[in-house]
Amino acid sequence: MNITPALWRLIFQSTLQTFQMVGLSTLFSVILGLPLGILLCVTSPLNQGGLKPKPVLNEILSRIVNILRSFPFIILIIVLFPLSRIIVGTAIGTKATIVPLSIAAAPFVARLVETSLKEVDPGVIQAAKTMGSTNRQIVFKVMLPEALPSLIAGLTLTIINLIGYSAMAGAVGGGGLGDLAIRYGYQRFRTDVLFVAVIIILVLVELIQFIGNKISANMMKRR
Amino acid sequence: MQITLKNLVRTYENVHAVEGVSLSIPSNQIFGIIGLSGAGKSTLVRLVSLLEKPDSGEVWYDDKRVDNLPEKEIILRRRRIGMIFQNFNLFSSRTAGQNVAYPMEINRYSKDRIKSRIAELMELVGLSDRIDAPISTLSGGQKQRVAIARALACEPDILFCDEATSALDPKTTQSILKLIKDIQRKMNLTVVMITHQMEVVRDACDRVAVLSDGNVVEEGLVKDIFAHPKSKVTKEFLSHLTTNNRTVTEDGMVMWSNEIAHYVLRFMPDKVDSPIISEIVKSYNVDFNIIGAGTQVVDTERFGTMVCNITGDSASVALSIQDLQHRGIIVEEVNQ
Numbered sequence: 001m002n003i004t005p006a007l008w009r010l011i012f013q014s015t016l017q018t019f020q021m022v023g024l025s026t027l028f029s030v031i032l033g034l035p036l037g038i039l040l041c042v043t044s045p046l047n048q049g050g051l052k053p054k055p056v057l058n059e060i061l062s063r064i065v066n067i068l069r070s071f072p073f074i075i076l077i078i079v080l081f082p083l084s085r086i087i088v089g090t091a092i093g094t095k096a097t098i099v100p101l102s103i104a105a106a107p108f109v110a111r112l113v114e115t116s117l118k119e120v121d122p123g124v125i126q127a128a129k130t131m132g133s134t135n136r137q138i139v140f141k142v143m144l145p146e147a148l149p150s151l152i153a154g155l156t157l158t159i160i161n162l163i164g165y166s167a168m169a170g171a172v173g174g175g176g177l178g179d180l181a182i183r184y185g186y187q188r189f190r191t192d193v194l195f196v197a198v199i200i201i202l203v204l205v206e207l208i209q210f211i212g213n214k215i216s217a218n219m220m221k222r223r
Numbered sequence: 224m225q226i227t228l229k230n231l232v233r234t235y236e237n238v239h240a241v242e243g244v245s246l247s248i249p250s251n252q253i254f255g256i257i258g259l260s261g262a263g264k265s266t267l268v269r270l271v272s273l274l275e276k277p278d279s280g281e282v283w284y285d286d287k288r289v290d291n292l293p294e295k296e297i298i299l300r301r302r303r304i305g306m307i308f309q310n311f312n313l314f315s316s317r318t319a320g321q322n323v324a325y326p327m328e329i330n331r332y333s334k335d336r337i338k339s340r341i342a343e344l345m346e347l348v349g350l351s352d353r354i355d356a357p358i359s360t361l362s363g364g365q366k367q368r369v370a371i372a373r374a375l376a377c378e379p380d381i382l383f384c385d386e387a388t389s390a391l392d393p394k395t396t397q398s399i400l401k402l403i404k405d406i407q408r409k410m411n412l413t414v415v416m417i418t419h420q421m422e423v424v425r426d427a428c429d430r431v432a433v434l435s436d437g438n439v440v441e442e443g444l445v446k447d448i449f450a451h452p453k454s455k456v457t458k459e460f461l462s463h464l465t466t467n468n469r470t471v472t473e474d475g476m477v478m479w480s481n482e483i484a485h486y487v488l489r490f491m492p493d494k495v496d497s498p499i500i501s502e503i504v505k506s507y508n509v510d511f512n513i514i515g516a517g518t519q520v521v522d523t524e525r526f527g528t529m530v531c532n533i534t535g536d537s538a539s540v541a542l543s544i545q546d547l548q549h550r551g552i553i554v555e556e557v558n559q
Binding site (some may be wrong): 121123124126127128129130131132133134137142145146148222223 | 298306310315
């Protein structure tokens with residue numbers, strides 16, 4: 001190990017970039033994925049708990065989600081280069097990577113949200129209906145709160161996936177710890193830098209999982 | 224609120240249907256709808272509570288037809304319907320008190336009004352000290368009490384009880400039925416109880432309709448139905464009646480009173496040729512009040528069974544029981 005202070009600073013910067021990428025892409029993927037997931041659930045057939053079945057819309061949304069999810073991420077980044085250029089003005093760097101990361105994670109979030117909402121006890125939804133709830137009230141006052149522990153678990157999973165994806169984005173100049181590991185650890189044979197980068201990613205993943213589990217468990221305890 | 228159903232039909236591909244039900248459910252009474260699973264009870268309750276629209280037929284609340292209302296009005300109408308369920312269906316994300324608050328929130332009650340109403344309702348159901356309790360910490364009976372408080376929050380004029388006591392033990396069932404009866408009187412509610420338990424009808428309802436294969440096969444005052452059951456289904460229900468926690472194990476019991484019985488006599492097949500009861504009545508000067516009788520299989524053995532009360536002075540009663548046993552009749556005393 002012979003890491004100079006300058007290199008440490010670089011590692012620190014890369015970690016911050018990873019935080020930025022993961023944090024913002026989590027935010028945007030939830031902004032995109034949560035409504036999409038709700039829509040997927042609400043428009044699904046009656047026997048699957050759909051509040052307002054819309055078979056055609058459901059099928060179209062479902063297909064889009066599946067296509068996006070089956071795209072290998074590395075290809076998705078390249079395909080989305082033009083979009084990144086339009087949105088953030090460049091196709092390289094941390095900010096540019098947030099675009100493909102969010103778009104890759106959004107369908108994943110949508111499916112997680114859909115599954116969580118469909119797991120809500122149909123009896124509880126029936127009760128809400130008999131009390132004269134509108135569909136909007138059922139979604140926001142019943143389904144989302146009832147599904148919250150499961151949604152938190154899904155969010156944890158999303159963040160962890162995004163940490164992995166963000167490292168992959170390093171391969172095409174995305175910045176962050178993955179980028180550092182490839183440029184220094186692989187291309188310049190600095191195994192020590194690679195090692196440090198991997199350790200930081202590992203600790204991050206463990207930490208997120210721990211916090212997520214804690215929040216979920218705490219929520220369940222109060223029910 | 225009087226509910227009138229006119230020739231309601233709702234059929235599905237493979238779900239149990241309602242095939243032409245006409246009923247008049249009078250105001251301010253507890254009305255039972257009894258049927259086996261598959262008789263169409265759930266479908267019927269979904270139709271009457273406006274959760275589903277019938278294929279044909281009409282639902283009237285007093286003199287207003289409600290089944291064909293536009294969706295918006297149906298939602299508003301539902302806010303004045305209370306409903307409780309077999310599985311309670313409480314919101315696990317909310318405390319007991321917050322569950323009671325829900326219908327008031329969607330009805331846009333003020334915060335203060337919600338708060339005072341929660342206290343009022345939780346007291347009514349006897350759970351004042353559990354307002355902040357998470358749902359999972361409540362027992363089945365307590366959950367149903369919270370569900371009742373929630374159902375009553377917005378002062379409904381109808382309360383539907385969909386198998387409300389089916390998941391509860393007999394003792395809790397009794398206490399919930401008592402609560403429903405008290406509330407019905409206090410609030411002038413029309414209560415509709417959907418059940419498969421004849422005891423619920425016996426202990427709580429004023430009138431009953433018997434549902435079978437999507438049709439009403441019998442309807443009337445509970446006491447008349449118990450005295451003169453007409454349809455086969457009704458007779459079967461009566462034979463399954465639990466007498467003091469003793470479930471009759473095979474068809475053939477006919478109960479003609481809902482008085483509480485203290486004795487069950489079991490006659491072996493070879494003991495039924497002499498007028499035993501009559502002899503005992505004469506020799507010990509006791510009275511037999513026969514509540515129900517029939518043949519039953521108990522532990523693979525076939526018995527003639529009689530459910531009765533024996534009255535007279537206690538010494539004579541004891542002697543007559545001894546004599547019965549002497550003659551080879553099994554006498555079981557029912558513990559209250």
